Amino acid sequence: MSYQTLCVLGLGYIGLPTASTFATHGLKVIGVDTNPSVVDSLNNGKVHLFEPGLRTLVQAALRSGNLVVKDQPQPADAFIIAVPTPFKEGKLANLDSVTTAAKAITPHLEKSNLVILESTSPPRTTVDIVAPILEISGLTAGKDFHLAYSPERVLPGQILRELIENARVIGGINRASAKAGEALYSTFVRGEIILTDATTAEMVKLMENTYRDINIAAANEFARLADRFRVDIWEAINLANRHPRVRILNPGPGVGGHCISVDPWFFVEAAPDLTNLIHTARMVNDTQPKYVLDFLERKIGEVSGKKVAALGLAYKPDVDDLRESPAIETIKLLRDAGAEVRIHEPFDLDYSIEGVETVRTLEHAFAQAEIILLLVGHSQLKKIDPNKFTESTSNCVALDTVNGWDRDTWESAGFTYLRLGDGKNN
Numbered sequence: 001m002s003y004q005t006l007c008v009l010g011l012g013y014i015g016l017p018t019a020s021t022f023a024t025h026g027l028k029v030i031g032v033d034t035n036p037s038v039v040d041s042l043n044n045g046k047v048h049l050f051e052p053g054l055r056t057l058v059q060a061a062l063r064s065g066n067l068v069v070k071d072q073p074q075p076a077d078a079f080i081i082a083v084p085t086p087f088k089e090g091k092l093a094n095l096d097s098v099t100t101a102a103k104a105i106t107p108h109l110e111k112s113n114l115v116i117l118e119s120t121s122p123p124r125t126t127v128d129i130v131a132p133i134l135e136i137s138g139l140t141a142g143k144d145f146h147l148a149y150s151p152e153r154v155l156p157g158q159i160l161r162e163l164i165e166n167a168r169v170i171g172g173i174n175r176a177s178a179k180a181g182e183a184l185y186s187t188f189v190r191g192e193i194i195l196t197d198a199t200t201a202e203m204v205k206l207m208e209n210t211y212r213d214i215n216i217a218a219a220n221e222f223a224r225l226a227d228r229f230r231v232d233i234w235e236a237i238n239l240a241n242r243h244p245r246v247r248i249l250n251p252g253p254g255v256g257g258h259c260i261s262v263d264p265w266f267f268v269e270a271a272p273d274l275t276n277l278i279h280t281a282r283m284v285n286d287t288q289p290k291y292v293l294d295f296l297e298r299k300i301g302e303v304s305g306k307k308v309a310a311l312g313l314a315y316k317p318d319v320d321d322l323r324e325s326p327a328i329e330t331i332k333l334l335r336d337a338g339a340e341v342r343i344h345e346p347f348d349l350d351y352s353i354e355g356v357e358t359v360r361t362l363e364h365a366f367a368q369a370e371i372i373l374l375l376v377g378h379s380q381l382k383k384i385d386p387n388k389f390t391e392s393t394s395n396c397v398a399l400d401t402v403n404g405w406d407r408d409t410w411e412s413a414g415f416t417y418l419r420l421g422d423g424k425n426n
């Protein structure tokens with residue numbers, strides 16, 4: 001089995017790197033996106049997302065002629081659906097983009113084609129939702145064409161490397177479909193390729209992100225406990241992690257992004273009677289921005305009327321992605337509590353929050369600030385030298401929610417340094 005042509009539906013953080021990597025490995029790839037501005041900008045050689053190395057890769061794929069970008073699918077040997085599955089009101093999975101993509105493939109589907117769903121989806125989506133739509137073509141899934149679920153597992157910030165090196169799980173609706181998926185991905189995947197059934201693969205993906213969410217929720221709850229018992233959580237986690245079977249993650253202002261803060265809800269929606277732990281972990285992480293505000297007010301009194309410089313907007317360090325960002329949530333809570341908030345995000349993002357001033361430079365952010373709040377551990381923000389700002393601030397409190405700064409450096413520059421989860425010195 002070998003694949004010459006591939007159609008990738010959805011040119012976001014997963015679809016675009018995937019399409020480009022296949023193209024630079026010799027396949028003829030049609031990248032499809034329903035957003036005309038994405039199609040236009042890619043056709044002009046511009047990449048609409050930031051991910052280290054992505055621009056170079058996409059441009060090489062386009063230049064080679066192996067990647068073309070369209071607004072509609074075209075016939076191909078294989079199709080990959082890599083569209084978003086966000087949640088809608090009530091934390092319910094929104095599968096509209098998946099069903100739209102499957103419907104768009106149906107008229108082009110031919111015997112022996114392979115269709116892969118990569119989008120994170122609730123258990124049984126491939127079998128119960130995608131297969132019936134594709135079968136409107138008159139072809140039977142598993143008999144006339146192959147159908148599989150293969151989750152993407154790449155970490156934003158390291159997508160290009162992980163796409164190639166990570167182990168890849170391929171769940172076919174039957175063995176032949178899984179084998180067909182293996183033939184496709186072995187074009188570039190250097191990690192182990194493991195074959196299973198489609199629903200197991202869907203569940204594996206959700207379990208990975210849910211496990212991480214629960215682990216971070218534990219870290220956040222430990223941080224709350226540490227503050228109460230006058231313990232430094234960063235020291236305590238470090239020591240606990242010396243245990244050979246313990247690996248606690250880091251506390252922070254909450255969990256964001258389009259994956260970990262969303263995917264566990266798919267389990268909760270699918271089986272509310274079985275998901276107490278998963279639901280509780282979500283609530284712990286979702287209330288962490290409120291905990292940050294309460295923590296600050298407990299230490300320094302009401303923030304109403306105070307000038308706050310909030311540093312970082314993205315959902316995590318060194319990415320330009322704002323989806324479900326806990327930093328934004330924290331900023332809104334500060335604003336609603338009456339603080340005068342200025343925000344600075346090193347990535348040049350076209351984003352504003354009502355009632356909050358966006359400033360381009362750190363100098364502007366720090367000027368006359370009474371509270372400096374580090375919300376994202378971006379490399380650029382961790383490198384800030386507080387001595388440069390001693391004169392433009394006075395009696396200033398620096399609250400570090402991500403353990404990004406050094407206490408001594410900030411204190412010797414004249415700041416009162418507070419760190420989330422550090423009950424020893426706060």
Ligand code: SAJ
Binds near residue numbers: 251
């Ligand atoms: N976070 C913490 N503490 C930590 C680690 C992360 O508070 O110790 C926060 C981050 O700041 C961020 C959120 O959690 O707000 C999620 O960040 P992340 O780096 O844990 O994960 P994502 O969402 O960028 O990528 C995850 C990855 N999943 C796992 O590590 C199990 C990635 O491999 C998946 O491919 C991706 O979700 C996805 O697309 O599902």
